[in-house]
Amino acid sequence: MSAAEDPESAELLERIGWAQIMANEKRTGRRNFWIAFAFMLPAILMVAVILHAPVVYNVYLSFTKWKKFTGLDEYAGFDNYIKLVDNRFFSDALYNTSLWVGASIVFPLLFGLGLAVFLRGVAFENTIKTIIFLPRILAPTAVGVIWFYVYAPSGVVNRFLSFFSGGEVDIGWLYQAETITPAIIVTFVWQTVGLVMVLILLGLAAIPKDPLEAARIDGASNTQIFAHIILPLLLPTLLVVTILSVLAGFTVFDLLWVMGVSFPDQRTLSLAVFMYFEAFGKGSWAFGSAIAVVIGIVALSVTWVQAYLQTRADRLTK
Numbered sequence: 001m002s003a004a005e006d007p008e009s010a011e012l013l014e015r016i017g018w019a020q021i022m023a024n025e026k027r028t029g030r031r032n033f034w035i036a037f038a039f040m041l042p043a044i045l046m047v048a049v050i051l052h053a054p055v056v057y058n059v060y061l062s063f064t065k066w067k068k069f070t071g072l073d074e075y076a077g078f079d080n081y082i083k084l085v086d087n088r089f090f091s092d093a094l095y096n097t098s099l100w101v102g103a104s105i106v107f108p109l110l111f112g113l114g115l116a117v118f119l120r121g122v123a124f125e126n127t128i129k130t131i132i133f134l135p136r137i138l139a140p141t142a143v144g145v146i147w148f149y150v151y152a153p154s155g156v157v158n159r160f161l162s163f164f165s166g167g168e169v170d171i172g173w174l175y176q177a178e179t180i181t182p183a184i185i186v187t188f189v190w191q192t193v194g195l196v197m198v199l200i201l202l203g204l205a206a207i208p209k210d211p212l213e214a215a216r217i218d219g220a221s222n223t224q225i226f227a228h229i230i231l232p233l234l235l236p237t238l239l240v241v242t243i244l245s246v247l248a249g250f251t252v253f254d255l256l257w258v259m260g261v262s263f264p265d266q267r268t269l270s271l272a273v274f275m276y277f278e279a280f281g282k283g284s285w286a287f288g289s290a291i292a293v294v295i296g297i298v299a300l301s302v303t304w305v306q307a308y309l310q311t312r313a314d315r316l317t318k
Helices: 007-015 018-061 079-086 088-118 125-137 140-150 156-165 180-205 209-217 222-251 254-259 271-281 285-317
Strands: none
Touching: 018 285, 079 088, 079 285, 088 180, 088 222, 088 271, 125 180, 140 156, 140 180, 140 254, 180 222, 180 254, 209 222, 222 271, 222 285, 254 271, 271 285
């Protein structure tokens, strides 16, 4: 029964001034909202100007025929996107990018998970973790330059192999189509595995102790505890790591550009490198913008799918 149907309740509400209280609450809520909005407005404007405006402008640019310093002279419709599909390098760039995305997910995740699990409780744990994380603070360009000389014909890798083989090893790791991609993937994993390890360590620290202790009391082995308790509870963290890895794989540029100078057999021509080469190398800004739009659409689509899976995983673990 509502207050309108109950005279006594209606009289009580009128006596305590319920209508006035609700009106005051609404005015307070509106005032708080506009105060909060006023504080957020500078950040909103900054994000809109620095991030959103260039994205919108890039999308618009992809529908024009703008060349370098010639202006937005003509509307092109979907010509740039049709040209992109017909370009002979696009399939190579798409394949290489897919390969990089897969490598950026699998190898850092496996090594990071293994390090996070097996380094817990060992001697000098913090020192070892610091050493593993240290490459992450280096700029990707600096990492590329360092490993470029590591893979040089007279570099550390060939000298190491020569020492154990007993003969002179002279392999051009970055100049052969069969070796350049694995070589750069090793460099990428070396730089990123530390961050993945730290994120997984945070996820492991958040796992409650009670289920683990109950499983040990019931006689479960460490493998069973990891497979049936730790891994399912760690799934949301692993999905976050996967999303970050996907974005890193789609946008990888520094290592490929610095280490893959000669691009043997187009093995290091990712979509990001392809975009840079077309826009800044050839001056085809509109065509480069179309490539950037494709990268954004694919990356956002994959990220959306992973975010959906993460939401499902959060529901299953609660």
